Amino acid sequence: MNKLFLKGVKHGLPIGLGYLSVSFAFGTQCTSGGLSVLQALLISMTNLTSAGQLAGLQVMLAGSSLIEMALTQFIINLRYALMGLSLGQKLGPTMNTPRRMFFSFANTDEIFAVASAQPEKLHHHYLYGLMLMPYIGWSLGTLLGAAAGAILPAFVSNALGIAIYGMFLAIILPPARKEKPVRAVVLIAIAISLLFSYAPMLKGVSGGFVVIICAVVAATLGAILFPIQDEGRNAA
Amino acid sequence: MSWPTYLLYLAVMAGVTYLIRMLPLTVFRKEIKSVFIRSFLHYVPYAVLAAMTIPGILTSTGDIRTAIAGLVVAVAMAWRGMSLLSVAIGACLAVAAAQGVLLLF
Known part of the structure; x- marks a missing residue:
């Protein structure tokens, strides 16, 4: 095999x-x-x-x-x-x-x-x-x-x-734990996700849509704050 | 549910899901040069999984107290870099233990 x-x-x-x-x-x-x-x-x-x-x-x-x-x-x-x-x-x-x-x-x-x-x-x-x-x-x-x-x-x-x-x-x-940028992205995504779960105005947004919003916002902020310059490092 | 109705629903459901997955992977073949887009795509999986886990995990066991027990154990194990299967089993056992403790009261 x-x-x-x-x-x-x-x-x-x-x-x-x-x-x-x-x-x-x-x-x-x-x-x-x-x-x-x-x-x-x-x-x-x-x-x-x-x-x-x-x-x-x-x-x-x-x-x-x-x-x-x-x-x-x-x-x-x-x-x-x-x-x-x-x-x-x-x-x-x-x-x-x-x-x-x-x-x-x-x-x-x-x-x-x-x-x-x-x-x-x-x-x-x-x-x-x-x-x-x-x-x-x-x-x-x-x-x-x-x-x-x-x-x-x-x-x-x-x-x-x-x-x-x-x-x-x-x-x-x-x-x-190892990489600060990933840590930041994870924390941002969690913060937005919590906001959509508990903030009165945002609670009605469907789960799938919340995941997209979290992903786009957190990954955009990550890309702005911590751009990955070296192509070979991308896999880390 | 009657089969003709069911099959129509199934075709739409599976078709849309498949196309969303297949088209970006298949049609878009170029190596992306933009540092911004590369970085963005690198961070997407972490953002997606974090948003799906919190707060979803808190309602996954039917009782927020047992879910918190599972969450704490899973975070401790994952933080130490233990394997996917170990962490999953550890979280389940923690929930089972917490349910047992709650039965005592």
């Missing part, structure tokens, strides 16, 4: 395990809302995104229009366009157009974060390995949740709910 592929699988394993618990919760919501087990599974297998699927499920169950579905998905998932642009700069020469089209399906927040944190240009074998376990975890979790959601005690599902956030923290904190 290819070494780069195996390295990717290893890096993807914690993401897959994290997804298992998050998608389990999604699966339960699908069937309790009136979807069949297969319908729940197909959403996860064709979308592979947490916030977008949750919002999409609500649009479906409310019987809203297809336009509203498209708009909701567009706004909530717009951050992936930023991530795609960012990751596009890190892809190695083996990433031709069909491979880019294939991998981009799996460019989730977590896969993107892990791939971005690699010091070298990315090879398609590594990326294929990286997307494998998250895809299995996300699909399998949805299937199990849809089929057996009611069986799991709240004690367990509550504890699992935090898994994905633990993973996020493990991705952002080590570089935030």
